[in-house]
Amino acid sequence: MNEAPATLIGTAIARPDAVDKVRGEARFVDDLAFPGMLHAAVVRSPHPHARILGIHAEAARSMPGVVVVLTAADVPGENIVHVIVDDQPALAADVVRYIGEPVALVAAETRRAARAAVDAVRVDYEPLPFVASPLAALEPDAPQVAVPSAAEGGNLFNRMVLVKGDVDGTFAVADVVVEGTYETGYQEHAYLETQGMIAVPDGLGAIAIYGSMQCPFYVQNAVAKVLGLPLAKVRVVAAATGGAFGGKEDVPSLLGSLAALLSSATRRPVKLVLDREEDVLTTSKRHPSRVFYRTAARADGTLLAIDVDIVLNAGAYQTLSSAVLWRSLVTAAGPYRVPNVRVVARSVATNTVPNGAFRGFGSPQVIFPHESQIDLVAERLGIDRVEIRRRNVLHSGDRTSTDHLVRDSVGIAETLDRAAELADWTARLERAATYNRASRETKRGVGVACVLYGVGLGGKAPFLDKAGATIKLEPDGSIAVAIGTVEIGQGLTTAVLQVAAEGLGVPIDRIHLSPVDTSRVPDSGPTVASRGTMMSALAVLDAAGRLRERIERVAKAHRIAKREIAQRLPEIARFFWLENFDPAVEGWASTEPVSWDPATGLGDVYPVYAYATHIAEVEVNVDTGEAHVVDYVAVHDSGRILNRVLASGQVEGGVAQGIGFALMETIEEKDGRLIVNGLTTYRLPTIRDVPLAAAVDFVEALFPAGPFGMKGIGEVPVMAAHAAVARAVAHATGRNPTRYPLDPPRIKSLLGEKP
């Protein structure tokens, strides 16, 4: 790292990608076109579970504009969408396992022609018995949904355990025991840009994929497998991506494969863009969950033991469920010291759309319970809710539920103190009480939530936690940087540029960061788990350090003083050129080793944790059951904040998603069918549903191994927000909600219950 003062770090540089975006000139995938490009549409299963008896495509093939119709028989490579476990076909061959599963593909000259042809493809099915509920799917006589090789038995995809200390013994002697069963439903990502991919023949038998995605290297692997091509012949380029939130982690591998199949069959560019209804019905969502949670505590509020049983509805294929479940498992205790822990976590196959990554990744499902439970303990013991958290949060030198001794960068206690101070906690509680005494129709409530988030992929997939970067000094003194993680709106471009400028000691406007192209950098893993900025920044710093050294050597040889380097870079670059110095440097980063023992669930499961405390105030109308967030405080420890505007933008956006999850967002399922009609019936928070004057602050517990001390931030805000809001509703209503969303009917029925 260079010794110049870190002047750019922490400053609110405006994002360079914003200019094109406000002008309407940023190119999202549906804005791209290639000469001769065809449009794709997908024939999908109308059944939750059925055998395919035959596919009749002749009528569709002869329709005007239709170029090709493909089925599983036409897949040149392996008919598999590779994610973690190879159970999901690109196109169903014999059996369909969920409504919306791709069965055949159409490519036509226009989008309209392609969609019309879909209706003309006749598929004969023999419907099979199906099961849509995970508990029913675990019954011994349940229909077999899971591909047997992908399951531990029956429809049980994964079972994981975490066991520490003496749980039963502790429960037997504890002063207080509280328990509850908590349920959450679907949450749809509702990124404003629907999913889309374009596959383009790239010359010499290669293929290029342009699209909206988080994980270009996942797409590269998936496309290579389905086409039977070597990885070197598959080049993936990330287009401007209109939001992702985890929804564009694994699904682009499927959609990229489908576009690639059509492109390879027709030898023409093919665009596949989902419309909103199709996107909501057929792409991954947050796993619905049922969590039983029992907590034991001492009379002074010290948490002694937890006993947790987690069931996630995985949907028909594994996709990312094992990784999501793992995070539920190791996050179940929250940011608290709990010496005795038992967690059993299961993900279960059902005949519903495969669920996948959604910001928080399996943690919100356990945070709702752990934050509810600690409040119940506080209530039983008559301890203030902030105070009980103070007595239990992790400090440096403590051990997490997985027995990880945490030393560096443990800022949870500071976030709690700062949030309580910003919210004026005690006075606020009194004000709410005063308000409630005077008001019959509306009641105020205040909720607090604390969370811990393991940054990166952790012990479940350590081989993925790496990233590459290249930096090239151009002959004119400008600098081209390439990385392998993606700008999805979170601000990675800006943060990485700040780090590059800092590492190179040159002005930021001399540096250009190009969109991810898998042919330019080594596999850098996925843009997920709040790792994208941290990992690419580390790789960029690695490269920048070495290029800086080389620049200094050339400068010295030409008697250019160090402090003149930034200004005289064009001259120096010229010397590189004339004297044949190598102007390109590769950078590489990998995280500290992590460990995890599947037998006990214990280990140093993540390199570092990020923390947050949120406090929400809501107003509940007891007549209508409507809840509204009226004030909000969010304090985060994500280590060093590279850019406050970007970081607070992440927080505010996550808070809105958390409010949505707690209060309004859900999808009902009936007979394996999701009852939803695009954004017409899936209700997202609007500008009227969010606290516009949220107080956002950061305590910076520096992470020594992070770039300039940073950890990650992206996922954390939503994780804390839903729980703070739900606990505020609990406070306002005097009831303990156990099911999301807390929409008007549910709040009314909650109010009907005995307090």
Added chain:
Amino acid sequence: MNIRFAVNGREVSVETDAETRLLDVLREDLHLTGTKEGCGEGECGACTVLLDGLPVNSCLIPAPQVEGREVLTIEGLADGHRLHPLQAAFVEQGAVQCGFCTPGFVLSAYALLRSNSAPTDEEILTALEGNLCRCTGYGKIVSAVRTAAERMRESP
């Protein structure tokens, strides 16, 4: 059928049919891809354009309806390389994340400020409540509109 209308001050003529939406004509025939399709259902506002000065969802407007009228898209807002004050404020205030909703928000706000140079917060919310953003949580968008309104009042 052939329709004629003005886009961003320029007369255009397009061959289309009654099933085609204004959104498709803009994006596919005129290559004005700054207007986005977020839902195609009139729910998200990403496709907002101004029709005779008023904001509309272009995904709900059949193309023939714009015959003889004036359309303003996001591409018509900046003055060459100079951003419109609203656009500049969106950039500075961090009101842009993924940017997919941005053209729609900027145009809804533009329509507001044209008719009301000093909107209250309530008026800003009313003007923007038909636009969805999944990234920002809206706070910075409201600040951007306030900032732009102030600046435009200072140097109209």
